Amino acid sequence: MAEYIESLQKLAEQFGRLQGVGRKNAMKMAFSVLDMTAEEAGEFAAAILDAKEKIHLCPICQNLTDREVCPICADEERDRSVICVVTDARTVLAMEKVREYRGTYHVLHGLISPMNGITPEQLKIKELLARVATGEVGEVIVATNPTVEGEATAMYLSRLLKPFGPKITRLAYGIPVGSHLEYAD
Numbered sequence: 001m002a003e004y005i006e007s008l009q010k011l012a013e014q015f016g017r018l019q020g021v022g023r024k025n026a027m028k029m030a031f032s033v034l035d036m037t038a039e040e041a042g043e044f045a046a047a048i049l050d051a052k053e054k055i056h057l058c059p060i061c062q063n064l065t066d067r068e069v070c071p072i073c074a075d076e077e078r079d080r081s082v083i084c085v086v087t088d089a090r091t092v093l094a095m096e097k098v099r100e101y102r103g104t105y106h107v108l109h110g111l112i113s114p115m116n117g118i119t120p121e122q123l124k125i126k127e128l129l130a131r132v133a134t135g136e137v138g139e140v141i142v143a144t145n146p147t148v149e150g151e152a153t154a155m156y157l158s159r160l161l162k163p164f165g166p167k168i169t170r171l172a173y174g175i176p177v178g179s180h181l182e183y184a185d
């Protein structure tokens, strides 16, 4: 019985910490690791540590990157006068797959949610304000999800951004549109 093998149990517990992985799947994943050769398992473990060590936030848009500045912010062809504000890095990936947007992004890393104890200070809002305060931003597209938190965050942002004078557009993005885009290949 798998439950009595301590290291297998421990491994399954670690997989169970991953978002969207239930107990049954966590155990399946743990068994898959056992099927690996020692070398493969080493590569697997090293990839986790490597990603954790190398990936940080882009100092401009706060998106995840393993470079000093992310490729989107570093791209001279992108229109820096337009910022699309998104909830998380996954939305950037989804939007980039569609390849229609040529501006830059700003990743908030969450939404304001008093019920979950998430305050504006915990999000990358002051970094956004600093970008808009340079006066070089003509339009901010707020593309948070059309949920209660998404709407509240959008409203909060437009109030803060208005004094700086950019055009503020609301793009109701995310579920179900976002999840649809994310899997569109």
Ligand code: ZN
Pocket: 058, 059, 060, 061, 062, 063, 069, 070, 071, 072, 073, 074
């Ligand atoms: Zn960036």
